[in-house]
Amino acid sequence: MDILLKESRQKLALLGNEAIVRAALEAGVNFVSTYPGTPASEIGNIFSQIAKNNGIYFEFSTNEKAALEAGIGASFSGLKTLVAMKHFGLNVCADALLPFCYTGSKGPFVLYVADDPSCWSSAQSEENSRAFSYLAHIPTLEPSESQECLDFVKLGFEISEKLNIPVMIRTTTRVSHQSSPVQIGKINLNNNFSKGKFIKEPKRFVTMTPRVLEMKKELIEKIEKIKKLSEKSSINKIEKGKGKVGIITSGVSYLYVKEALKELKMDLPILKLGFFYPLPEETIKKFLKNLKKVLVVEELEPYLEKEIARIAQQSNCKLQIFGKNLIPEVGELKPEIVLVAISQFLGKKISFDFKKHLKDFQKINLPKRYPQLCTAQIAPPGCPYWLVFSALKKVVSENTIIGGDIGCYMIGSLPPHNLYDYLSCMGSSIGIAHGIKKATNQKMIALIGDSTFFHAGIPALINCVFNKSNPLIIILNNQITAMTGHQPHPGVGKTGMAEETTLIKIEEIVSACGVKNLKIIDPQNFEEMVSSIKEFLEKEEVSVIIARRICALLAKKLQK
């Protein structure tokens, strides 16, 4: 971590996420907010350690919408701002993002979003956040490697400063958790946090009809200007090559393309796009003009390919376009997938028999080793959720429905637990439970972690009371945001900068929501847990058990 605060003329091997932090430090960031989520968590983890002594305000916000809105407030007040989140966080804050693009930023603003193709650390969906670029009209840059993470974030701040618009930096797991050499620049920080000033400009910051439509026009004009900037930008680069066959690519896919061409000893022209939105259409036209065939290499949905097809209509309508006919839409790309696709595209043979090798490998058929709750061996006495899960197994009949939510306890959906009947997005265990209770006569238990409860569970709990349903909700209160690496939440009493703050008591929130059946139980009191679940399942109104015991891994960490 110290390395990120030092100067160095030699290249440093940095994680993509570390390079993003360094870029913000070099850009002179004043304000950083986030909600933890893999693969973006390191941003918050690092700032929580270094912000205070380097004149930066940092917070772990209650959720991504609160984080983005805090950042918007800071930008409106003239501060240079970074807001970071995983892809699903962008869904949560979308409501704030769209109007922010209309008003525009004042203090330069970068939104960092990390996607997770192949869902390594993500339940719920394999999201491609690039769709938001179009939806919100937010300029979007896609780095491939750690050096570009640093360069693109700094460029993002520059574009934002010049045109008063937020800029999104979008990575994927293999970029954010890739280590590669970075030539760092100079840090630009103050020792003390200097406050901004909110200057009243209602015409600028109030989105209200009819002004809102003027704003949309202004936004589209800004995007046109950025398009021109994108045409000239060196981050969209044409690498010259031989022949009338070329490749267009971006993000981590570019690295697989380079690797494949090296192996095939081919020298094709490549257009590497740093801008995803807006695209440099003239540059693309110029690239396509003399080509007979082009292959678009991109992960997940073919957003780029569709745009290339549209642009080709205007410059080279005979062009043959290849993309998702050779490259899968589901799952992250891998070097061999791109190598095989390019060799098919070129009609070239490769010496290694990937199919046969895969068959031999599949014959081994080693059983899957799933992630596990911490055992007593790892962190005595073991994860408290083991006990909650056992209590549920003991009590619950076939006909009782159990809903899961997002956190370590997602592991409950895997063997040997196989506990959940549904699992969706943050806060949804309660929201969906309400619907099931209204729609059926079945018994219903919803599990939710404490950080997730603060994040998105409270409105759903209120809905149960308001609209009179009676699920049993078990709040797994391990007193930390555990899965992403022990970040504080509003129920901890410490901020992201380790300052003392009001500890918001979950039981007081639950009571204030109008819940009458409430118990706080230590999961180690197994019999009490079992009898309380039984008792509460018979209630006619919503009931809540707060299963309170500290995360075993955190307890171990605190002892050291």
Place this chain on the structure above:
Amino acid sequence: MTKNLEDFNIIIVGVGGQGLITLLKIINKAAQKEGLDLVSSELHGLAQRGGSVEVHIRFGKEIYSPLIKQGGADLIIALEAQETLRACYYASKKKTVFLVNKFINPIIGAEKTLSFEEISQNLQKFSKKTIFVDASEICKKEFSTDVVSGIYLLGLTSAQKILPLKESSLIETIKEIVPEKFLELNLKAFNLAKSY
């Protein structure tokens, strides 16, 4: 590093919590010390919680992809023996050397735990050379803890000359990366591998 070597590809596999990322950091930094191009890939979050974990490390000249391709590993270090088999995806008989810790962590829900013989048999199609070593046992005996078995294995890659990095770069890096109070133990484990 051997001069005519274009790139060197290492997969480390194990179970979440076995210290794979520390090994990755040491190898990365040592490669960097030798002026090599490098890129590595790791996973965090849920993927790390006691499940199968693999990290990729590549160094040499003109390295692009953060992932090693199918059949492309030169060296596979397995901190848990059964996980070796998962890494076979990256292995080929032509070039892959396996260094396997004879330590078994049973897979929950699996019908049976594989024996070393079964693991070894399965490896035949994928391995040019395999070294099984009681790293966890040796470390437990010598240091009363097996937390340094990864470092012991790293020492062994150096002693057996199956990792094309200088011993001095590795030792220097360990000194830079490992916290002071664990340093002596780690260096001892690294050096103990010489007497294997």
